[in-house]
Amino acid sequence: MTIQWFPGHMAKARRQVTEKLKLVDIIFELVDARIPYSSRNPMIEEIIQQKPRIVLLNKADMADAELTKQWIAYFEEQGIKALAINSQAGQGMKEITAAAKSLLEEKFNRMKAKGVRPRAIRAMIVGIPNAGKSTLINRLAKKNIAKTGNTPGVTKAQAWIKVGKEMELLDTPGILWPKFEDQQVGLKLALTGAIKDTILNLQDVAVYALRFLSANYPDKLKERYGIEELPEDIVLLFDEIGKRRGCLMGGGEVDYDKVTELVIREFRSEKFGRISLENPDDLAKAIEE
Numbered sequence: 001m002t003i004q005w006f007p008g009h010m011a012k013a014r015r016q017v018t019e020k021l022k023l024v025d026i027i028f029e030l031v032d033a034r035i036p037y038s039s040r041n042p043m044i045e046e047i048i049q050q051k052p053r054i055v056l057l058n059k060a061d062m063a064d065a066e067l068t069k070q071w072i073a074y075f076e077e078q079g080i081k082a083l084a085i086n087s088q089a090g091q092g093m094k095e096i097t098a099a100a101k102s103l104l105e106e107k108f109n110r111m112k113a114k115g116v117r118p119r120a121i122r123a124m125i126v127g128i129p130n131a132g133k134s135t136l137i138n139r140l141a142k143k144n145i146a147k148t149g150n151t152p153g154v155t156k157a158q159a160w161i162k163v164g165k166e167m168e169l170l171d172t173p174g175i176l177w178p179k180f181e182d183q184q185v186g187l188k189l190a191l192t193g194a195i196k197d198t199i200l201n202l203q204d205v206a207v208y209a210l211r212f213l214s215a216n217y218p219d220k221l222k223e224r225y226g227i228e229e230l231p232e233d234i235v236l237l238f239d240e241i242g243k244r245r246g247c248l249m250g251g252g253e254v255d256y257d258k259v260t261e262l263v264i265r266e267f268r269s270e271k272f273g274r275i276s277l278e279n280p281d282d283l284a285k286a287i288e289e
């Protein structure tokens with residue numbers, strides 16, 4: 001899905017999430033494990049207020065496992081429960097319900113003490129486009145999509161999906177906008193496929209990818225393109241890759257557009273292996289600056 005985020009659309013998205021907040025006990029904030037900072041909505045705290053929340057680091061299968069651990073520790077230091085999941089393969093699904101139960105235990109015990117009849121936990125998924133919301137909903141739903149009709153107090157019927165006996169999930173996720181005021185964030189969103197390819201200059205995205213890989217995962221880059229010594233000059237690196245991969249124009253010169261397309265496609269299809277573009281230490285440094 002592609003959304004042009006104009007102020008009116010942001011306000012509408014925010015309103016939709018805010019309205020549904022009243023219906024749920026807990027929020028599952030879905031982020032991309034490769035970019036846990038850049039794939040979060042900039043106003044998430046303000047929007048969900050004090051609602052209990054679990055951060056789900058999705059696409060963990062594509063991310064660097066060591067960095068994902070560091071991100072989980074980072075969130076937990078802030079008192080936010082975080083889990084690494086792979087919605088596509090259905091990994092980490094049981095942990096979601098278990099974590100939600102544990103987070104809401106006190107609330108549900110209080111309700112029980114007041115004589116409120118026990119009920120399933122109600123949850124909603126929120127996240128930026130392409131975070132994997134639909135994939136996660138389908139995974140959790142299995143065959144249990146249950147339309148329960150009207151929920152008292154709301155005019156519009158809300159469909160709930162049963163997740164085992166203990167949880168119900170709103171069938172429509174909250175779609176929130178990403179942070180796009182920052183150029184670096186935009187490049188990371190583009191490289192991971194979260195924003196449409198026409199929004200940014202693709203050559204900038206490929207330059208970003210190659211600089212990042214040279215600095216952080218040089219061996220993977222060398223191995224992929226059979227380059228022994230990575231040139232510091234980015235144009236020379238484009239040239240090397242172009243020659244080795246036959247990304248050439250009629251006259252035999254390197255076709256930079258083809259190299260651009262190749263690098264982005266190979267990054268997105270995990271040809272460099274599991275790569276994370278952010279780590280919590282960089283984030284701390286960026287905030288200090």
Ligand SMILES: Nc1nc2c(ncn2[C@@H]2O[C@H](COP(=O)(O)OP(=O)(O)OP(=O)(O)O)[C@@H](O)[C@H]2O)c(=O)[nH]1
Nearest residue numbers: 001058059085086087088129130131132133134135
């Ligand atoms: N490798 C991997 N891919 C995933 C995972 N979860 C989702 N995807 C893929 O990511 C892409 C986006 O997933 P969606 O479920 O459509 O994302 P969404 O958040 O619903 O997207 P919008 O409808 O744009 O808001 C799809 O190609 C999914 O197959 C995951 O855990 N691992």
